[in-house]
Amino acid sequence: MTSKIFSTLLLLANSGFLLAQGLNSLAVTPPAEVALKRGVPGTAKIKLKLPPGLHCNTNTPSDEYLIPLKLTFAPANGLESTEITYPKGKDETYSFSKKPLNVYSGEFEVQASLKAGTTASAGPQVFHGKLRYQACNDSMCFAPKTIDVKIPVVVAN
Amino acid sequence: MRAVTLLKTLSAIALAVGLAGCARNPESVQAASTVKSEPTRKAAPDFTLKDADGKMVKLSDYKGKVVLLNFWATWCGPCKIEIPWFKEFETNYKNKGFAVLGVAMDDEGWDAVRPYIQQQAVNYRVLMGTEPVGALYGGVESLPTSFLIDRQGRIAATHIGLVSKSVYVNDLKDLFDAPAAGK
Numbered sequence: 001m002t003s004k005i006f007s008t009l010l011l012l013a014n015s016g017f018l019l020a021q022g023l024n025s026l027a028v029t030p031p032a033e034v035a036l037k038r039g040v041p042g043t044a045k046i047k048l049k050l051p052p053g054l055h056c057n058t059n060t061p062s063d064e065y066l067i068p069l070k071l072t073f074a075p076a077n078g079l080e081s082t083e084i085t086y087p088k089g090k091d092e093t094y095s096f097s098k099k100p101l102n103v104y105s106g107e108f109e110v111q112a113s114l115k116a117g118t119t120a121s122a123g124p125q126v127f128h129g130k131l132r133y134q135a136c137n138d139s140m141c142f143a144p145k146t147i148d149v150k151i152p153v154v155v156a157n
Numbered sequence: 158m159r160a161v162t163l164l165k166t167l168s169a170i171a172l173a174v175g176l177a178g179c180a181r182n183p184e185s186v187q188a189a190s191t192v193k194s195e196p197t198r199k200a201a202p203d204f205t206l207k208d209a210d211g212k213m214v215k216l217s218d219y220k221g222k223v224v225l226l227n228f229w230a231t232w233c234g235p236c237k238i239e240i241p242w243f244k245e246f247e248t249n250y251k252n253k254g255f256a257v258l259g260v261a262m263d264d265e266g267w268d269a270v271r272p273y274i275q276q277q278a279v280n281y282r283v284l285m286g287t288e289p290v291g292a293l294y295g296g297v298e299s300l301p302t303s304f305l306i307d308r309q310g311r312i313a314a315t316h317i318g319l320v321s322k323s324v325y326v327n328d329l330k331d332l333f334d335a336p337a338a339g340k
Binding site: 063065066067094095096097101134136138139140141142143144 | 230232233236237299300301318
């Protein structure tokens with residue numbers, strides 16, 4: 001009985017944590033500065049973290065109706081993203097799905113290859129991206145969200 | 158704002174209950190009725206939404222029936238577990254004065270929803286949801302969110318997240334057994 005009460009309290013505390021974090025919050029660690037030379041690609045590493053109990057679909061979800069995690073950048077100020085590399089997800093089984101779903105949970109990292117073109121001005125700037133994802137737990141799903149990803153970039157002379 | 162806070166709290170409790178195992182095998186878990194006592198029930202906010210045929214549908218048109226109002230989306234896995242149950246309820250309880258109303262919350266609208274409901278042969282009415290209608294029902298921040306509405310048009314039970322089929326069956330039985338409006 002004591003362990004049941006403890007488990008319930010733990011779950012409620014965990015729910016409180018999720019509420020404090022936002023029920024559907026994917027946390028983005030501010031990426032390290034990327035030094036770019038014109039015409040030479042550089043890589044931005046974007047560390048992401050979902051609260052315990054939540055998962056989101058990978059970039060290649062298991063079902064056509066599921067919403068993929070997707071990072072996009074619009075070219076700006078001579079900067080562009082040439083490739084986005086998503087990590088492999090894990091195949092997990094949930095009570096609501098007969099087949100395993102390919103998902104991200106906990107911490108994971110997305111990488112963006114960036115390039116500064118000839119029109120990019122030298123010096124520091126911030127390259128803005130958009131990350132769209134849709135998270136669920138074992139019994140409910142949250143509306144798709146799009147969050148800003150800001151990558152500090154320094155373009156060499 | 159109070160409604161949103163209330164919904165968040167209910168979501169957290171539903172989350173905890175879900176994590177505790179209620180949703181492990183949602184088809185087989187046995188549960189008691191969760192229907193509220195009559196004096197505590199509040200009126201279900203009325204709305205008008207379009208159905209798949211483009212017809213405007215008002216919730217208040219269903220007064221006198223028991224209504225299962227289900228907010229869902231095609232991208233919501235747990236919602237898809239419930240759809241076959243709701244199809245079954247629609248068939249089995251139609252003669253008891255009952256209707257399921259599905260409110261799809263897909264941003265892509267009918268382009269996403271129509272093929273899915275055709276593929277699944279959904280036999281109940283599906284409406285296209287809007288943010289204002291979601292707001293009337295506390296924001297509907299998580300799906301599935303379902304409301305059981307009694308024959309007097311009052312919310313008798315709210316289910317946030319996937320609950321077991323028997324919860325719905327028991328709740329509906331309670332509502333069907335209740336005396337009809339004005340009797």
